[in-house]
Amino acid sequence: MYVKAPPPADEIDLRELLASLWSERFLIVAVALLISATAAAYAFLARPYYEVRSVLHPPVLKALDELNSTGVYSLDAETALKRVGAALASYTNRLAFFKAHEEQFAFLLKTNQTFGQFFDDFNLEAFKMLQPDPKKNEGLSPYVGISFTYPEGVDGVRLTNDFVDFAITSERKKIVDDFATVVQNKLALVERRIEAERARYLSAKDAQVAKLLEADALERAQLQDELDALRNELRTRRNNRIAQLNEAIRIATSLNIRKPTTPNAMGEAAKAAQGNVIRTEVHNQEIPLYFMGTEALEAERDALEKRRSDDFTSPRIAEIQKRLRLLETNRQVEMLKQRKDKDEDLFLNGLDKLIGEAARLRGLKVDFSNLALVKVDQLAVEPIKPVKPKKLLILALGLVLGGMLGVFVALVRGMMRKSAPPTKRLAPLPQLPIQDNTQVAA
Known part of the structure; x- marks a missing residue:
């Protein structure tokens, strides 16, 4: 078997x-x-949780045209979108905004928990940035958005839209501050350049005045030296002439020549003159001075000895004195020193452009209230159903x-049960004989 x-x-x-x-x-x-x-x-x-989202797109070009046309601050559409996206993702902006609406989250706070401690955990789960996938180049317009998941009892729709406006306003204020800072820096730079040009001009003017005065002083000293030398020369000539005249007077006295004469006339002086004689003499050599006679020589000597100045004898002295007189006053230096502060600006090269640029910077005005940094493509709307808990999924999983x-x-x-040891059965007790009590009694 x-x-x-x-x-x-x-x-x-x-x-x-x-x-x-x-x-x-x-x-x-x-x-x-x-x-x-x-x-x-x-x-x-x-507690049910709901989710809302808001999507932003780059602004149109004309929204940034007024700002870019200033030539001081430039902002393109994609950069504006990125800046607003960074403001939405900023933890500081989120905490500042939601702390201002702390009353809506009071029922979620635990005992002995501050709002900052609560928001640290809430921020990680409640917010999600929406951006196009960089790995997928779909050729669509760039966008940025934010998704907000909130519990029941919180006005998430209004908070989301208000937070988007808060981020846009915050970034617009930063741009206003940046614009004002850039304008002030450029204006300060232009003013420093103006001051530098003025300082350079004043330094150049002082240098020019110093050069002119130095040139006049040098020319005056040279002319004075020339004048002194000329006067010494004329004085020496006069003394030499007096010495020559004294010598000629002594010779003429010894020859008894009182009137001007000639050598030939002296030889024929003893001869009687007959008729009218016209004498013509041609000499290859200069006639000695003593032939002028003592009268003429003494007269010239006396005149020379009485002379107090020889300036009139040299035309150059008059020219020097004229030039010295002109050098006493330098009209160009006077005009340079008489220039006023406003007048001096007229002589600065390129200063008109700098002043014009400074005036343009001071007059820059931009209406930032009309500055649209982004285009709100999708506003947060009231959700139809919560995103969690997912009842059907939870029931199925349960x-x-x-x-x-x-x-x-x-x-x-x-x-x-299988591993437990089997229970032992007890043996039946032996049956004892039952005595009949009636028989025993009998």
């Missing part, structure tokens, strides 16, 4: 396993219902997990 061998100890008998689970079917159903009921309680009793947990409990219980 063929007898089927029992399965090894390490193998699982599927039929026995199914039988064991079937025997524990009520336990499995009870555990599954308990977990499902717990999941259902959580799904229907947990049912599945409950069933799995029930099966697990049943299996564990079956294994524990």
Whole structure:
């Protein structure tokens, strides 16, 4: 007779396993219902969370044209969008805005928890930046947005739209401050250049005056030296002439020449003159001075000795004196010194352009209230249903997990029952004979 061998100890008998689970079917159903009921309680009793989003696109070019036309500050559309996106992602901006609306989150605060501590955790889960995927070049217009997940009881729609406006206003204020700073810096630079030009001009003017005065002093000294030398020369000539005249007077006196004469006339002086004679003499050599006679020589000597100045004898002295007289006053130096501050600006090269640039910078006015940094393409609207908890998913997961947990409990219980030692049966007690008391009595 063929007898089927029992399965090894390490193998699982599927039929026995199914039988064991079937025997524990009520336990499995009870555990599954308990977990499902717990999941259902959580799904229907947990605080619902909603999600809203706002999407921004770059502004049109004409919105930035007034700012860019100033020539001081330039801002393109994509940069404006990035700056607003950075403002939306800024933790400081988020904390400042939502702290101003702290009353809406008061019911979420735990005991002994500050709003800053609450917002640190809330910020990580509540906000999500929306941006195009850089790996996908779809050729669409760039955009930036923000997604806000909030619990029931919070006006998330108004907060989201107000926060977008807050970020735009905050970034616009930064641009206003940056614009004012750039204008002030450029204006300060232009004013420093104006002051530098004025200082350079004053230095150049002083240098020019010094050069002119130095040139006049040098020329005056040279002319004075020349005048002194000329006068010394004329004085020496006069003294030499007097000495020559004295010598000629002595010779003329010794020759008894009182009137001007000639050598030939002296030779024929003793001859009687007959008729009218016209004498013509041609000499290759200069006639000695003493032939002028003592009268003429003494007269010239006396005149020379009485002379107090020889300036009139040289035309050059008159020219020098004229030039010295002109050098006493330099009209160009006077005109340079008489220039006023306003008049001096007229002589600065390029100063008119700098003054014009400074006036333009002072007169720059931009209506920043009309400066559109972004185009709000999508405003946050009231959501139709919450994003969490997801009831159907939670119920399905509760049912599945409950069933799995029930099966697990049943299996564990079956294994524990199988591993328990079998109980021993007690042997029946022996039956004692029953005596008949009636017979004994008899």
